Amino acid sequence: MLIGDLLLAHGLVTREDIELAFHRQKENGGRLGENLVALGVLSQDAVDKMIYEAPQAPKSIADTGIPTSNLLRLMFKAVYVNSLETASEFSSAIKLPIPVINRLLQDAGDRKFIEALGSADQTGFSENRYVLTEAGRRFALESLQQNQYVGPAPVSLEDYQARIEQQKITNERVEQSKIDSSFENLIIADDFIRRLGPGINAGKSILLYGPPGNGKTTVAEKVAAIFANVIYIPYSFEVDGQIIKVFDPAIHVPVLPADKDVPKSGLRREEFDGRWIPCERPIVITGGELTLEMLDLNFNANAKYYEAPLHVKASNGTFIIDDFGRQLVSPEELLNRWIVPLESRIDFLKLHTGKSFQLPFDELVIFSTNLSPNDLMDPAFLRRIPYKLETIGPNRDQYFEIFKIVAASKGLMMTEEILELVITELQVNNSFELACFQPKFIVDQVISACKYMGVAPHFTEELVTDALRNLYTSGAKGSGQTSAKSLKSKNSPVAAAV
Numbered sequence: 001m002l003i004g005d006l007l008l009a010h011g012l013v014t015r016e017d018i019e020l021a022f023h024r025q026k027e028n029g030g031r032l033g034e035n036l037v038a039l040g041v042l043s044q045d046a047v048d049k050m051i052y053e054a055p056q057a058p059k060s061i062a063d064t065g066i067p068t069s070n071l072l073r074l075m076f077k078a079v080y081v082n083s084l085e086t087a088s089e090f091s092s093a094i095k096l097p098i099p100v101i102n103r104l105l106q107d108a109g110d111r112k113f114i115e116a117l118g119s120a121d122q123t124g125f126s127e128n129r130y131v132l133t134e135a136g137r138r139f140a141l142e143s144l145q146q147n148q149y150v151g152p153a154p155v156s157l158e159d160y161q162a163r164i165e166q167q168k169i170t171n172e173r174v175e176q177s178k179i180d181s182s183f184e185n186l187i188i189a190d191d192f193i194r195r196l197g198p199g200i201n202a203g204k205s206i207l208l209y210g211p212p213g214n215g216k217t218t219v220a221e222k223v224a225a226i227f228a229n230v231i232y233i234p235y236s237f238e239v240d241g242q243i244i245k246v247f248d249p250a251i252h253v254p255v256l257p258a259d260k261d262v263p264k265s266g267l268r269r270e271e272f273d274g275r276w277i278p279c280e281r282p283i284v285i286t287g288g289e290l291t292l293e294m295l296d297l298n299f300n301a302n303a304k305y306y307e308a309p310l311h312v313k314a315s316n317g318t319f320i321i322d323d324f325g326r327q328l329v330s331p332e333e334l335l336n337r338w339i340v341p342l343e344s345r346i347d348f349l350k351l352h353t354g355k356s357f358q359l360p361f362d363e364l365v366i367f368s369t370n371l372s373p374n375d376l377m378d379p380a381f382l383r384r385i386p387y388k389l390e391t392i393g394p395n396r397d398q399y400f401e402i403f404k405i406v407a408a409s410k411g412l413m414m415t416e417e418i419l420e421l422v423i424t425e426l427q428v429n430n431s432f433e434l435a436c437f438q439p440k441f442i443v444d445q446v447i448s449a450c451k452y453m454g455v456a457p458h459f460t461e462e463l464v465t466d467a468l469r470n471l472y473t474s475g476a477k478g479s480g481q482t483s484a485k486s487l488k489s490k491n492s493p494v495a496a497a498v
Helices: 003-009 015-028 032-038 044-053 068-082 087-094 098-110 134-146 157-166 176-182 190-202 216-225 331-344 379-383 396-409 416-428 438-453 461-469
Strands: 114-122 125-132 206-209 230-234 236-239 242-245 276-280 283-286 298-300 305-307 318-321 346-350 356-360 364-369 387-390
Touching: 003 015, 003 032, 003 044, 003 276, 015 032, 032 044, 068 087, 068 098, 068 125, 068 134, 087 098, 087 125, 098 114, 125 134, 157 230, 157 236, 157 356, 176 190, 190 206, 190 216, 190 387, 206 216, 216 283, 216 318, 216 364, 331 346, 331 379, 396 416, 396 438, 416 438, 416 461, 438 461
Parallel strands: 206 364, 206 387, 242 305, 283 318, 318 364
Antiparallel strands: 114 125, 230 276, 236 242, 298 305, 346 356
16 A cells, blocks of 8 residues: 555546656655645645554564464464465565564564565565465465465454544534535435534534425435545454454455556555555445344354444445334344444444454444334334434426426436326326336336337326326325334235335
């Protein structure tokens, strides 16, 4: 991880800035940051702040926070599995700087685990090649039997706890103008945005509730995407000798440049700790598939290491529970699992050995449901959700505006006559409330019908009426919030607006 990469990730410089600073560095010497400051690209305070926030590379084994024996086992597993030969390859595999690797090699040599061979030419410089002795191979195999984790060295529990606290989501102030800009393409009430803003900045839990199809999921996703700070995620961390993987490419989005054409020479290669990945604030969205087990450590009995639970992977980010009340886990069990973390901002996890440890619970939790909150939660839990916002259906003017925008995006023109037809069919003939999703549903249905008939997309009374018939089932009258209790009754009809 290089200083140029991090400056790019934070959006402080461009590639052209780094190119200019690199050429100046070749002529005048100094560090990259100093040359960028000299060119007037950014201030010294900005460079210092970025360097302070980034995890610093360990200068010794003690600085890693991990016992020497554990690092030695990890290095030998990497060497054995990947047939590595040089110190630079070892460093790249377990993400520790060369001075720490050299100290581990010295320890390995003292134990007769490794032998030095001839030197190898590595991109213009020579370095020693190493080979495992018979004792070293046995040590590597024993280490693999202990656990099969092969990859970057873990960080310590203490360092991970401190990092979560350092990059809290509440450290990032989201200004009103940014929130307004994020929601500008939605037809949404001003007072809803006014009440949502403080909830976003508080970093505490938010409950979005109301009839289906009125944008709860869209609002939750926009809130999650509004944060911009770069945070640092460890590949894994260690507790009592046990390794727990955190970084998940399906969740965490690295912000380092994808290509590596940025000049490398002289950019302080070992300034930062490669065991941490600079990422966007994570967003975890879970729906009906959520189980209680997904919120506990997942121990792989074969590989003998852990996968962090979903909410730990969401640390310093946003955790969205969509369609709350419809999960495999009951609302009561889920709420009981999180009632302490939401109150104390600390979560307790337990290893299969019986040892417990704690992590800061720092994430914006958003519950989204079209069920009645009073049926889902008791007053004690509702009290622990400080921001409760209802998403209601649009009024006639808002509905018309949504319809015009959706229709125009598909090349159609929405008229007052078509609007009157839709509203009469929904509200007068079938007692359905207007919902934000309905215009898109109707427009898509009309376009599909026109495609079937081989004609250009257009609105007609017949096409719109057919679309509306696909919006609900025969005999379904009305829509709105569904009681959570009604879902538990096998005899309760749940047919309503799609």
